[in-house]
Amino acid sequence: MIVIHSEVPIRSDSKPKASDILERMAVESRKEPGVIDYRVTFDIERPTVARIIEQYKDWSAVESHDSSSHLERFQESIEPHMRSEPHLFQYEVTNKIEAEGP
Template sequence: MGFSVLYEKFVLITTCLYYQNNTQGYRYFITAGTTIFYVTGGLWRNMIVIHSEVPIYDDLKTEASKILEDMASTSRKEPGVIDYRITFDIEAPATARIIEQYEDWEAVEAHESSSHLEWFQKAIEPHMRAEPTLYQYEVTEKIEAEGP
């Protein structure tokens, strides 16, 4: 099984603000379900977001969760990675969702050529009940909107 990729450029209306202080300074994340935009030092920056849906066999979910956790933990330490999170869908509990956020395409390329991604793809494959789907987004514009 391989990984299929859908790529889009998009603009997303957002409704919520999240703030984080970390080793790279202050970051402001504008979110709508997942983190989409970020501002560093008062300057708007584009961002790359990759959202993956990985269908897992129900009886292998615990074992797969450990593999996914190791991947996320290692990936968050990479230069240019803003965030890397794994969740399981409430409505489809055997579907892992991976939300990756990068500062630029160079960070994405570095991640895609990393040894831990190669390890992850080999380790997770026996746990997948179907082909995973990946969606790549390049966020190029920020639109502020009022919430409900």
């Protein structure tokens, strides 16, 4: 499984509009073949930082997502609302194990 974690700094005056754009992106992305999950949240400690957590079956699914038209539209739409460049982190996961909570 491939996991991509993005941190997207949003301008505070753009948060409502950016939230709509991010939500549309998540809904469209979850429809793609090979996408296990795609979620967007806002950081509690830094409320203008959106966190995107993407889970894919394999690199082929990532490549398909990267070439999708809705990703291109998203990038064009979100850019005016960003405070600075996003940070992306990619992980290759061999096992996903549900852990017990506290």
